[in-house]
Amino acid sequence: MGKKKTKTKVIRPWCWYCERDFEDDKVLVAHQKAKHFKCSHCGKKLTTAGGMVVHVAQVHKETVNNTPLFIVFADNSMQLLRDPWCRVPNALPGRESCEIEIFGMEGIPEEDQIAHQAALDAKDNPPSKRQKFDTGGNLTELTPEQIQAQLAQHQALAQATPQSFPPAPYGAPAPAGGPVPPAGAAYSGYFPPPRPGAPSAAPAPAPFPGQYSQFYQPRPPAGTAATQPYRPPPGQPYQQPPFPPQQPYGYRSGMQPAPYPAPGGPQQWAPRPGVSPPGQSPYSTGSVAPFRPPSSQAPPTGPAYGAPPTSQPPYSSPQAPQQPPYGPAQGYPYSQASPTAPASSTPTSQPPFAPYSSGPYLAPSSTPLLIGTAAAPTNGAVPQGTETTAQISPTEKKKAVETLLIYDDNEVSPEEKRAALDKYRYNRDSVKQQV
C-alpha cells in the first residue's frame, strides 16, 4: 500500500524553525538566513541563531534587561509581559529558541526529526486507511447486529451531546470505530489511538494534513491523556480557504445586523451564526468533567466567565501578550473560522466569548503573586504549572504573525455592501414623483 512508498521516499531538506521543506540544502540555508537569522535591528543576515544573538548583543548592545518578564498567578499559570529578549523570528511556537544551533538540517533534535517523518507519513496516509489499522481489523468482522448496536449507542451519545463536532474531520466515524465506550471516555472515539508502532510524539492521523505544528504541542502526561484526548481543531492556519460552503450567498452583515449587536465590551463579540467558535467547548453538556480546552482561545464556559475581577480564573493565557493587540478597529477575521466547524450548532444560545482577548484584559481578573524577571523561557514553551494550566496552542501563537484581511467578505464585494444601504435603494417611480 501507500505505506511502503512513503518509507522509501526521500525526505526533502526542511527547516526546523518553520517546518517548511525545500528543494535542496542550499535553498534551505538561504531561507534560514533570510527568514530566521536576520537581525531585526539592521537586517544583517547571520548564519546561525547563536551568531544572531552575538551580533545583537555586540552590535546593538541589547542584552537581557531587567523589566518583568512574566507574572505568575495563584494557580501557577504564567503570563508573559514582554517578549523574551531572544527569539528566532518567523519560527513556529516552541521553535524559537536561540540556544539550539541549527544550520540547514544539522542540529535538529532527533525527536523532532522523528516527528517530522511521522507527520509526513500521516499526511501521506489518509485517515480512512489508517482507520483500519486503528480498529485492529476490518469492518466485516463485525456482525450486522453489532454494528446496529454501536450505531444506536452512537446516536444516543450524539443526542446527549448535540453540539459535538462531526466525526468526519477526525477520521473516525464512530459506528466503525469499534465498541464505543460509554459516556466518560466517549470522546476518545473521535480521536483514534495511535497506530501501533508509530512514535508516541505523533498522534495517529493528521486531521489537518500539512499542519505539523500540532505534533509539537506540549503533550499532557500520559495519565491525563486519556481524559483529554480531544483537542479542538486549531484555527485555520492560513486565511486562504474560502468560507465554508454552507454559508449561503447573502448579505449577512448588511441584512442582519441583529446577530452582531454592539457587544458589551470591545473585546467581546458574539459567535458568528452557523459556525461554532473554535474551542467553545462542546462538552459542557458531556460528562467529562476534567476536560478543559487546551487553547487559550477558549475561555472556560460557565457562569464564572465574565464575572467580576474578584473571581479567580481557572487559567490565564501565558502567551497572550505576544499577540498583536487586536483593537476593535481590526478585529479578528471571521475567515479564521475552521471550515470543519459544524453548521448545525446553535451559537445563539451560547454566551458571547472573547476568543482573542489580549493579555491586559485577562490580567485584572487575576491575582499576580510574583513577578518573574529571570529564567526567560526563551523557547516559548511556557512551563506548565498545574494540570489545568492552559496548554500553549501553536496555532494561536502562529496567528499572531498572521495576516489580517482588511476586507474579509469573500462572498460580497464592497460595492454591493454599499449599494445595499437604504440610501441607494432605487425606485424609479419615487424619483419621478420627487421631480
Added chain:
Amino acid sequence: MKLVSGGADNAARLYDLSTGQATKIAQHDLTVREVRWVDGASPIVATGSWDKTVKVRIGRSSIWLVDLERDAREMMVVVIGYVVVLGEAIRFAAECITFDFRARDSMTILSSALYWDLRTQQPVAVVTLPERVYSMDVVFPLLVVGTAERNILIYNLNNPSVPYKTLQSPLKWQTRVVSCFPNGTGFAIGSIEGRVGIQYVEEKDHSGNFSFKCHRDPQGNVFSVNAISFHPVHGTFSTAGSDGTFNFWDKDSKQRLKGFQNVGGPIPCTAFNRNGTIFAYAVSYDWSKVRMILGGHGHQSALPTNANKIMLHATKEDDVKPRAAKKR
C-alpha cells in the same frame, strides 16, 4: 488633456486640464459606478450607474441612453466595459453588466452581458453570466469578465456570444479587478487579499502565469487590490489598493519598479493617459472597512473628513520602463 470622473454625487464630469474647467457630462439618479472613455475622432464617454441606466455620449452632444429599468427592475448596473469594433456592421458596442441585487433572498442571480450597437434600440447580443460581475476589461478582441465566486470568463469579441474560455481565478479570494494586457495576450487580476495574478489566455503561454503579494503592511494587515492599470506604451502596470499606496510593476522581469507612500486614503481607481506620461488616481473611501465584526455596514469608516480627490502623477520614465530581471 481631459479627465473624466464619476462618483456618488450621481454625476460624471469632464475636466479639461488645460483650462481647468469642469463640465458635467452625465447626470444620473444614483451613484455613477463606472466611467469609460473611448478615444477617437469623436470620443465616447460611457457611464453606468446604479440607477440602471447607461449613458453614452458621442462627440460633443449626442447622448445615447440604455435604460435597463424595464428588463432589470431589481437589478443594478455594476460595470460597463466598452469596445470599438472596426467595420461597418457595428461601429461601437458597449456592454453593460447587470446583476440581480435585491432579490438575493430568493437566491436568483441573474447576470448578463449585453452587447449594443449604438444605432439600434435593442442589444445585439445578450450573454448570461454565471455570477455577479465584479470587474471587466477589454482590449479588442479580448474581453475578460471577473465575477463573484472567482469565475473568470474570457470572450473573443469576434464571437462574443460564447465564452472563449472559462476558468477559476488563480487567486483564492474574491476578484476585485481584472485588467487586460495592452497586447491582449492575457490579463492581470487583483483580489481582496492583497494579491495580483498574471494570467495568459493561451495555453502555450501558461508558463508565464504567476501571482504575487502586494498591498500589505508589516503589521500583517492585508488590503484589497482595487485597481490595475497597464501602461499603454511599455506594458508595465500599476496596482493600487485600499491601503492607499500604489506601485508600478514589470510583469516580465517580475519586479517592482517603484513603490509610493500612502496617499491619504484608499485608492479605488487609477488610469494612465494615452502615452503613459500621467498616472491619475482617485483617493476616496472604497467601503473596504466592512469587517463583519464591526457590524458589517462599512459606513462607520465613511467619514466626512475622508479625502475625496483625484491626483495626477507625472510618471518618470525610469519608473514605468521595463527593467532587466535582477540577477539572483
